[in-house]
Amino acid sequence: MIKKGIRRQIVLHYFLVVFIALLLVEVIFLIAIRTYYYDTVYNHVSNHIRLSNEFYQPFRVTSSDNVNQLSEMVRHFELYNTELQILNTSGQVLTTSAGFDLEQTIKTSDVTQALAGDTSRWVGKQPGTGQIVMAVSQSIQNGFDQTYILRYVTSLDLINDRLLKLTLFAVSIGAAVLAIVLAFSIGLANSIVKPINNITTVSTQMAKGKFNVRIKGDYKYELGELSSTLNYMAQEIVRSNQVKDDFISSISHELRTPLTSIKGWSETLDSGGYDPEETKIGMQIIAKETDRLIGLVEELLDFSKLQQNEMKLVKGIVNLRELLQEIILNLWAKAEKKGVTIKLESEEKPIIYGDANRLKQVFLNIVDNAVKFSHENGVINLYFTMEEKFVTVTVRDYGIGISEEHLRRVKDRFFQVNPLNGGTGLGLAITQQLVELHGGTMEMESELGHGTSVIVKLPLPEGKIPVAGGLENGEEGMPGPTV
Known part of the structure; x- marks a missing residue:
C-alpha cells in the first residue's frame, strides 16, 4: 500500500x-x-x-x-x-x-x-x-x-x-495495460517525489542554519530550477553573512580609530600643562574625528531608512550645473592634495525637480570616489547629455578602475573592493537607491587600469519649470515642493 x-x-x-x-x-x-x-x-x-x-x-x-x-x-x-x-x-x-x-x-x-x-x-x-x-x-x-x-x-x-471470448480478451488486454500504467506511474511518481524528498531534507538543514549543504543531483525542468534556486539562496546567505561579518569588523575598526583619538586627546587635554598650540591641534583632531563619526552614523541611518522605505524627499527646483559646481568646490582641497583636476565640460544648465540635499549627497559620493581612486595629477570629467525626457550626468575618471568581478558587486551593500580604504561599503548602495527614488537609474562602466564612468540618468520634469525671475521656456508653473 x-x-x-x-x-x-x-x-x-x-x-x-x-x-x-x-x-x-x-x-x-x-x-x-x-x-x-x-x-x-x-x-x-x-x-x-x-x-x-x-x-x-x-x-x-x-x-x-x-x-x-x-x-x-x-x-x-x-x-x-x-x-x-x-x-x-x-x-x-x-x-x-x-x-x-x-x-x-x-x-x-x-x-x-x-x-x-x-x-x-x-x-x-x-x-x-x-x-x-x-x-x-x-x-x-x-x-x-x-x-x-x-x-x-x-x-x-x-x-x-464469441462475444464472451472477445469480452474476456478485451478485459485481459485492459488489465495488462493497467498493470503497465501502474508500473509507469509509480516510476514517474518516484522520479518526482525522490528529488522533492532530497530537496526537503536539504532545505530542513538550511533552515537549521547549515548553509554549507547543497542539493546534489542533475534534476530537470522545475525541480532543477528549484534546486538551483535553493543552492543559490544558500550561497547568497553565506556570502551575505560573510559580508555582514566583514562589515561588523570594518565598522568596529572605523569607529574605534576616531574614538581612540578623541579619548586620547581628551585625556591629554584634561591633564593640562600644554601650550596653546598643542591644545589647538588636539581640539582640531577631536573635531575632525567627531565629524568622521557623525558621517559614519548618518550613513548607517540613511541606509536604515532606505531599507525600511522611510526616506522622505523634499522636492524642489534643482539646477544641476550649480549643484555640480558646488560639489567641485567642496572637493577642491581634497583633489588639490593629489593634483587631481575636476572639469565640468558641458555648457547646458539642466533643471530638474528633486531633493537638492539628497542629489548633492549622490554626486558628492560619486565625485569623491573618483578623486579617491584617481591617479596623482589625474583628470575627472563631468558632463551632461540631454535627451527628450531625461538628463544624463556622467562622471568619468582615469584612475585605477574596477575589475569585472568586482564591478558586478560594487553596488551591493557592505561590499568594499579594498577594505583597507576604510568606510562602511554602503556609499554606492545608498547612492543608487537615492537615484531610484528620484525615478532615475545609475550605471557603472569600468576597466581595470583605465578608469571608471558613473552614469546617472534623471527624469526631466514635464511642463514648464519655475526659475528665478519667471518661467523657463513658458508661462505655466509647476507645483511647489513636496515631501
Whole structure:
C-alpha cells in the first residue's frame, strides 16, 4: 500500500484516468461488436425474407386448402439452421419448420410490429428452454387476401459465446495495460517525489542554519530550477553573512580609530600643562574625528531608512550645473592634495525637480570616489547629455578602475573592493537607491587600469519649470515642493 502523499496522488490519478478511458473504450467496443453480430443475423434473415417473397409471389397458392398453403409457405421460406414459424394475425402459431405443433399464441414486440407492416426483431429467452434467441418477423399476403406472419427464430448461443471470448480478451488486454500504467506511474511518481524528498531534507538543514549543504543531483525542468534556486539562496546567505561579518569588523575598526583619538586627546587635554598650540591641534583632531563619526552614523541611518522605505524627499527646483559646481568646490582641497583636476565640460544648465540635499549627497559620493581612486595629477570629467525626457550626468575618471568581478558587486551593500580604504561599503548602495527614488537609474562602466564612468540618468520634469525671475521656456508653473 502506497502511503499518503504526492506519490499516491500521482499513481491514483494516472490509474483512474487510464482505467476510465479503457472502460469507456471497451464498453463502446463490445457494444459495437454485439451490435455488428446481431445486425448481421437480422440482415441475413431480412434479406432471405425479401428474396424468398419475391420468388414466392408469382406462385402463390390460390387454393383454399389451408394445410397445403402452409406447407407450401414453409417449403419456400424456410432458412437453414433457423426455425420458421407461421402465425396468423392473432399471433397463434399455425405451423413450424421443426414440425412441432406448439399450439401457442405469441405476443412479442416483433409480431406486433410485423402486423403494422414492418420487419422487426426481438431478442430474449425462448419460453420453455430459456435459450437466448433472436426472432425476426414480417407479414406477407397469401391467396384470398390472407395475411400470415413469418417468424424466424435463431439461437444466439454461438454468437454470445464469441462475444464472451472477445469480452474476456478485451478485459485481459485492459488489465495488462493497467498493470503497465501502474508500473509507469509509480516510476514517474518516484522520479518526482525522490528529488522533492532530497530537496526537503536539504532545505530542513538550511533552515537549521547549515548553509554549507547543497542539493546534489542533475534534476530537470522545475525541480532543477528549484534546486538551483535553493543552492543559490544558500550561497547568497553565506556570502551575505560573510559580508555582514566583514562589515561588523570594518565598522568596529572605523569607529574605534576616531574614538581612540578623541579619548586620547581628551585625556591629554584634561591633564593640562600644554601650550596653546598643542591644545589647538588636539581640539582640531577631536573635531575632525567627531565629524568622521557623525558621517559614519548618518550613513548607517540613511541606509536604515532606505531599507525600511522611510526616506522622505523634499522636492524642489534643482539646477544641476550649480549643484555640480558646488560639489567641485567642496572637493577642491581634497583633489588639490593629489593634483587631481575636476572639469565640468558641458555648457547646458539642466533643471530638474528633486531633493537638492539628497542629489548633492549622490554626486558628492560619486565625485569623491573618483578623486579617491584617481591617479596623482589625474583628470575627472563631468558632463551632461540631454535627451527628450531625461538628463544624463556622467562622471568619468582615469584612475585605477574596477575589475569585472568586482564591478558586478560594487553596488551591493557592505561590499568594499579594498577594505583597507576604510568606510562602511554602503556609499554606492545608498547612492543608487537615492537615484531610484528620484525615478532615475545609475550605471557603472569600468576597466581595470583605465578608469571608471558613473552614469546617472534623471527624469526631466514635464511642463514648464519655475526659475528665478519667471518661467523657463513658458508661462505655466509647476507645483511647489513636496515631501
